[in-house]
Amino acid sequence: MTTPSLSADTPRGRMYRLEPDGPLMYPSITTVAGMRAKDFLQGWYATMASKRALEMYQWLDRNPDRAAQEISRVTRDRWGSQKRIAAAAEDYTRAAADFGTLVHAACEEWGRSGTRPSDADIGQIASEMRSAQGAFAAEKDPAALVDRARVRLDGYGRFLEEYQPEFVEVEQTVVNHTVGYAGTTDAIVRIGNTLLSADIKTSKKVRGDYALQGVAVCRAEQLLDDDGTTREMPELTGAFIIHLPEVGGYQAVPLRTGDEEFEVFRALRATWTFDPDQCALDPAASPKDLLLSLLRSKGGVDALR
Structure with a gap:
């Protein structure tokens, strides 16, 4: 998988250890990139919650004989109903992530074996995900799930045919000790004479902030294998997205991976380390205590002596 x-x-996001059973050391690339503010999502959360509430009303309209019983249940369990409505965006995100993982796993198998996974193979991957992670628990039509994945694999097959990538590494972890992060790229491929980091995305569109993930891979210092062995990081010319949209087909989308993007990523890494809870100090007992506390917080206590 x-x-x-x-x-x-972890409670602070996904983290990496540098050897099996070792301590978790570095935040993942996606965790660091996720520190970027996403105020635009607030409106989407509200939209998804209101959509679920309307769906509940529509259910009552379709089942008038059970409406009184359902209204009574919702009224008795107000908190549970609120939680269910509020979780609409989270449920959608989880389902989309599970589907993306399914497609990634199938593409990973294709990249390793050189053979396209069959429908039965896709179904087996989905079954293993359901058993191990509880994925697709709400999926009522397993065949439809396989059909959706097959459309993405059709697009991936066209990419392979038209770009002829040579897979140098598949699902390879990389690490940067200087900045302090690790992450896993879907593949390092050679196209022509150029080495590139390639990530597969099944999202509705290719977001510009994927460049933060791409530049972090390109600026990694070492390859890190599952047994903790490190290898030399090849010099990558850049990173790109293999976008497999719902409608089928594919797009190969190059990402900007220059100094500006890496400086933003470094700043987000510092943001991940920052602990705001430590910034509110103990209440001051007097004006002198207030000033001393402020000076100590800046390392300037000696200025009062």
């Missing part, structure tokens, strides 16, 4: 063995989810 596509979950790197050296990584683990």
Whole structure:
């Protein structure tokens, strides 16, 4: 599957260890890139919640004989109903992520074996994800799920045919000790005489902030294998997205991976380290105590002596 063995989810996001059973050391590239403010999502969260609420009303309209019973249940369990409505965006995101993982796993297998996975192979991957992670629990039509994945693989097959990439690394973890991060690129490929980082995305569109992930891979210092072995990081010319949209086909989208993008990523890494809870100090007992506390916080206590 596509979950790197050296990584683990934590309350602060996904993190990486540098050797099996070692301590978690570095935040993942996606965790760091995710520190960027996403105020635009607030409106989407509200839209998804209101959509779920309307769907609940539509259910009542379609089932008038059960409406009174359902209204009574919702009224008795107001908190549970609120949580269900509020979780609409999270549920959608989780389902989209599970589907993306399914497509990634199938493409990973294709890249490793050189043979396109069959429908049965896709179904097996989905079944393993359901058993291990609880993925696709709400999926009522497994065949339709395979059909959706097949459309993405059709697009991926066209990319392979038209770009003829040579897979140098597949699902390879990289690490940067200087900045302090690690992450896993879907593939390092050679197209022509050029080495590139390639990431597969099944999102509705290619977002510009994917460049933060791409530049982090390009500026990594070492390759990190699952057993903790490090290898020399090849020089990458850049990074691109293999976009597999719902409608089918594909797009190969290059990303900007210059100094400006890396400086933004470095700043986000510093933001991840920052702990705002430590910035509110103990209440001051007097004006002198207030000034001393402020000076100590800046390392300037000696100025009062």
